[in-house]
Amino acid sequence: MRFHYETDYGDSQRLLRYAGDWIAWLALAVALLVAPFVLPRFMIGELSYIFILATASLGLMVLMGYTGQVSLGPAAFVAIGAYVHAVVLSMGVPLPLSLLGGSLATAVAGVIVGVPAIRVSGLYLAMVTMAFSIIVEHIIGRWKSVTGGHTGLPVPDAALFGYSLAGPKGFYYLCLAVLVLVFIGLVNVLRSSIGRAFEGVRDSEAAAYSLGVSVPAYKIGAFVLSSGVLGLAGGLMAHHVQHLTPEGFGLILSLELVLMVVIGGLGSLRGAILGAILIGFLPRIISMVKPLLPGASGQQFGLEIFIYGLILLLFVLFEPTGLNGRWLKLKALVTHFPLYRRDTFKRTKTYMKSERYR
Amino acid sequence: MPVDFAQIVQLIVNGVAIGSIYALVAAGLVMTYKATEVLNFAHGDLLMASAFVCWGLITLAGWPFWLAAPATIAAIALLAALIDMLAMRRIVGQPQFAGVMLTIAVGFMLRGAVSLTFGPDARNLPTPWSGQTTRISGVVLTNLSFVIIAATLLVTLALFAFLGRTRIGISVQAASQNQLAAYLSGIRVKWVNSLVWAIAGALAALCGILLAPTALVDISLWHVVLKSLAALVLGGFGSIAGALVGGIGIGLIEQFAGVYMPDGVKDIVAYVILIVMLIVWPRGLLGEAHGRRV
Numbered sequence A: 001m002r003f004h005y006e007t008d009y010g011d012s013q014r015l016l017r018y019a020g021d022w023i024a025w026l027a028l029a030v031a032l033l034v035a036p037f038v039l040p041r042f043m044i045g046e047l048s049y050i051f052i053l054a055t056a057s058l059g060l061m062v063l064m065g066y067t068g069q070v071s072l073g074p075a076a077f078v079a080i081g082a083y084v085h086a087v088v089l090s091m092g093v094p095l096p097l098s099l100l101g102g103s104l105a106t107a108v109a110g111v112i113v114g115v116p117a118i119r120v121s122g123l124y125l126a127m128v129t130m131a132f133s134i135i136v137e138h139i140i141g142r143w144k145s146v147t148g149g150h151t152g153l154p155v156p157d158a159a160l161f162g163y164s165l166a167g168p169k170g171f172y173y174l175c176l177a178v179l180v181l182v183f184i185g186l187v188n189v190l191r192s193s194i195g196r197a198f199e200g201v202r203d204s205e206a207a208a209y210s211l212g213v214s215v216p217a218y219k220i221g222a223f224v225l226s227s228g229v230l231g232l233a234g235g236l237m238a239h240h241v242q243h244l245t246p247e248g249f250g251l252i253l254s255l256e257l258v259l260m261v262v263i264g265g266l267g268s269l270r271g272a273i274l275g276a277i278l279i280g281f282l283p284r285i286i287s288m289v290k291p292l293l294p295g296a297s298g299q300q301f302g303l304e305i306f307i308y309g310l311i312l313l314l315f316v317l318f319e320p321t322g323l324n325g326r327w328l329k330l331k332a333l334v335t336h337f338p339l340y341r342r343d344t345f346k347r348t349k350t351y352m353k354s355e356r357y358r
Numbered sequence B: 001m002p003v004d005f006a007q008i009v010q011l012i013v014n015g016v017a018i019g020s021i022y023a024l025v026a027a028g029l030v031m032t033y034k035a036t037e038v039l040n041f042a043h044g045d046l047l048m049a050s051a052f053v054c055w056g057l058i059t060l061a062g063w064p065f066w067l068a069a070p071a072t073i074a075a076i077a078l079l080a081a082l083i084d085m086l087a088m089r090r091i092v093g094q095p096q097f098a099g100v101m102l103t104i105a106v107g108f109m110l111r112g113a114v115s116l117t118f119g120p121d122a123r124n125l126p127t128p129w130s131g132q133t134t135r136i137s138g139v140v141l142t143n144l145s146f147v148i149i150a151a152t153l154l155v156t157l158a159l160f161a162f163l164g165r166t167r168i169g170i171s172v173q174a175a176s177q178n179q180l181a182a183y184l185s186g187i188r189v190k191w192v193n194s195l196v197w198a199i200a201g202a203l204a205a206l207c208g209i210l211l212a213p214t215a216l217v218d219i220s221l222w223h224v225v226l227k228s229l230a231a232l233v234l235g236g237f238g239s240i241a242g243a244l245v246g247g248i249g250i251g252l253i254e255q256f257a258g259v260y261m262p263d264g265v266k267d268i269v270a271y272v273i274l275i276v277m278l279i280v281w282p283r284g285l286l287g288e289a290h291g292r293r294v
Helices: A009-013 A019-038 A041-066 A074-090 A095-119 A122-142 A168-190 A193-203 A205-210 A215-241 A251-264 A269-292 A300-318 A322-335 B005-036 B043-060 B065-086 B096-118 B143-165 B167-177 B179-184 B189-211 B219-235 B240-260 B265-280
Strands: B133-136 B139-142
Touching (some): A041 A251, A041 A269, A074 A095, A074 A122, A074 A251, A095 A122, A095 B265, A122 A251, A122 B096, A122 B265, A168 A193, A168 A215, A168 A269, A193 A205, A193 A215, A251 A269, A251 B096, A269 A322, A300 B096, B005 B043, B005 B143, B005 B167, B005 B219, B043 B189, B043 B219, B065 B189, B096 B219, B139 B143, B143 B189, B219 B240
16 A cells, blocks of 8 residues: 655645656667567567557547547558558658658548537537548548549658668667657646646536636537547558558448547556557467367458457456456555455446436 | 430439438438437448348348348347447446447447448349349339339338327337336336337338448448438428438429439438538427427
């Protein structure tokens, strides 16, 4: 058990307050920096993909977990970021600028979806975002002069200040850097007044209004922030797949991202990253387990989607707070050891109420 | 473009036929939405599974169509009821989002199970009316369109009769209007909800069997549920009449957009309608009277 003894006004603002936190984060940082020199080439590629997914998942978490705006079409934003980045990069613009350009373009697209979000919410917003994502996929497929249509668009190799980042190691560090920047940025935005306003919009719009929070502005703001980050992830994704086709950004990617956020645990950045790790590694684990299964069940697509469904089902039914909730419970169990009570984590509040008149 | 009478008739019949399917799928969605406040994203997967089951019964087991179709409908209805009893019942009272995620999960599992059982290939569902056409004063129409329209008419009439005239149907309505009051008046709400899911499952199965011959029996059949969502929004969420009007509306708009609009518009017009309707006129054409905030 640990009590917060504060001896300074700055204490409560510090992100890392105890020696243990510092040690843990430094160990993680060292591990991530050294990893490319230790792991096999293949794993480096896998890890960079996980970093991209985690970046995207963080972006979606701002929207779904913190602002409570359900989006079933995040893949559209990833797609816009990827295509804008690829097109701008092939014009000869340097990589950082074109990544930012893709992110900005996606943020503008976020405004387009965010404005309807003022009028619709909940289930209906889920439908709007899903429809938007399908429309974007079709437009990309049709707009052949820019996007190459269904034949695809080759992505130029990544290069930074004259150094090629096309190799797995260079790309690993690029993805890691983007993820770390996004993570630190979001941690700080979400604990500022902006983040508190987001949570206010999520928990009770009426209460947020009455406290002077401009709900429409923050809803659009959440869309802009979230889609900007998703666009950034899209730019990296473009390098990962190396050849962009609209099919790669379909409903499956959207639902995978939503899965990461929900399984990770709504309302926590740690959850977003944990969810991305789980969902990102799952296909790999499945293909390792696959040969052990009998006959027809060794089929990748069916098995993968079945297990995704099963995991999501189990989480929704038995652990609605997701991986993050599980983490907090384990931590509480360890720190409070003999005094741990199950009821500590009893659910007391829900974010969305029934919309029926009873 | 000169106005071609035969073509217009053909478009109308095709549009009404495909729209009827959207309407039936939407009706299934409305049933579960009204009863359990869950928008069933697994509905399309039930539909897809039924097409595969029916194909399996006919082609693999060698059953005649008229035996295989009712068997499929019964099996899928049972499956839907089981989904309600085992999964949906546990999250009653939780936020709506939980229902969305849970049905998506169930849909994924169904899709995976079908893909594991039947393999990834698309196949043809043989029906008594496959490939047959009728000529009426110079207009060639497929028999399938008539079968679909007739089936939709019959099913909706039966549904209205069931919901409005029978004792169980009225208890379904009561339970969907106010679960607590219905429970206090002696209606077994849990049982009624499972029944509603079974009916929705049966509707999905019927749609699967009707839709499969127009396309191939394929995993992607579930996409029809997305069009049905547009139909629901157009017609107005929460009433079967709205589902019918919206479904047929979307079907007609799609057919005409395919001919009179630029290439590719046909594929996205339903989704554009969905977004525009929700923003401009969220109640829909036949929406419920009380102001529900979308």
